[in-house]
Amino acid sequence: MRYIPTTPLRSTLLALLLTLCLALPALAAQKEGLLLVAFGTSVPEAQPALTAIDKEFKAAFPHSPVVWAYTSSIIRAKLEKRGVHIGDVTAGLEELARQKVDVVRVQSLHVVAGEEFSEMERLLVSWLARHPDTFKAVYLGRPLLESRQDAEDVCRAVLSATEGKRKPGELLALMGHGQSHGRGDMVIEGMRSTLSFADNLAVLATVEGSRGFDQVLAAIKTSRASVIWLQPFMVVAGDHARNDLAGDEPDSWASQIRALGLTPRPVLTGLGELPGVRAVFVRHARDSRDDLLKQ
Ligand code: CO
Numbered sequence: 001m002r003y004i005p006t007t008p009l010r011s012t013l014l015a016l017l018l019t020l021c022l023a024l025p026a027l028a029a030q031k032e033g034l035l036l037v038a039f040g041t042s043v044p045e046a047q048p049a050l051t052a053i054d055k056e057f058k059a060a061f062p063h064s065p066v067v068w069a070y071t072s073s074i075i076r077a078k079l080e081k082r083g084v085h086i087g088d089v090t091a092g093l094e095e096l097a098r099q100k101v102d103v104v105r106v107q108s109l110h111v112v113a114g115e116e117f118s119e120m121e122r123l124l125v126s127w128l129a130r131h132p133d134t135f136k137a138v139y140l141g142r143p144l145l146e147s148r149q150d151a152e153d154v155c156r157a158v159l160s161a162t163e164g165k166r167k168p169g170e171l172l173a174l175m176g177h178g179q180s181h182g183r184g185d186m187v188i189e190g191m192r193s194t195l196s197f198a199d200n201l202a203v204l205a206t207v208e209g210s211r212g213f214d215q216v217l218a219a220i221k222t223s224r225a226s227v228i229w230l231q232p233f234m235v236v237a238g239d240h241a242r243n244d245l246a247g248d249e250p251d252s253w254a255s256q257i258r259a260l261g262l263t264p265r266p267v268l269t270g271l272g273e274l275p276g277v278r279a280v281f282v283r284h285a286r287d288s289r290d291d292l293l294k295q
Helices: 008-029 044-060 073-081 089-098 115-130 148-160 185-198 213-223 239-245 253-259 275-287
Strands: 032-038 066-070 103-108 137-141 171-176 202-206 227-232 263-266
Touching: 032 044, 032 089, 044 066, 044 239, 044 275, 066 073, 066 089, 089 103, 089 115, 103 115, 103 275, 115 137, 137 275, 148 185, 148 275, 171 185, 171 213, 171 239, 185 202, 202 213, 213 253, 227 239, 227 253, 239 253, 253 263
Parallel strands: 032 066, 032 103, 103 137, 171 202, 171 227, 227 263
Antiparallel strands: none
């Protein structure tokens, strides 16, 4: 074989070309798939939020199959009885494997990285450890509230829901889920401060966790508002929104406000129904560099 002398530049270019030739077919053949993971809901009226999220992801990732998983086994069982089948995280991964997907984007539809998110992450990692060769990469998209930008985007989206309807001096009380044994609490604190900075008549409290309805009462006292708008700070306007927030039971937020002689105005819009919120989820799915296969 004749020795062909190469300059350093020419050999670099040759190497680059060779790398491209090898990498291009592999890139082109790579099929991506999405696994959207939500807590789930069995309340039919809460479905629009999840349907809107589904549409948003299908539009943003037109070439990727979209598979759903619900983390709540109680909700999955309830739906199964009605003939609606939605699997868990494992079933979702198996479905994407059946569809011959190479790269999986798992997108958490949780609000904060609390209990549900951690459990999902553990499930994913343990499944991948048992099936290391099924996919080439599995990216995990973080939940809704991770960064200051997320908090600001969500804040704008949330305030837009009552824009033009809420008059000056009227309070907006948001009901988040929260967690009784911490973890998500500090994220709620960050969101609370972003909200109150943007609108000093907006208050975020939670069903569980350290910021309960007493926070709404305190805000009512300082603002002297007589009209209190009530909005869920959860992805769907499901059971908590319809019962604990706006329900007729004496301990719902609406009933407690009414008992004070004030006017509650429930807006049963789940976060997933707000375009600005959906955009954050899509951004997280796109930006995720957290490959669970690289450990
Ligand atoms: Co709950």
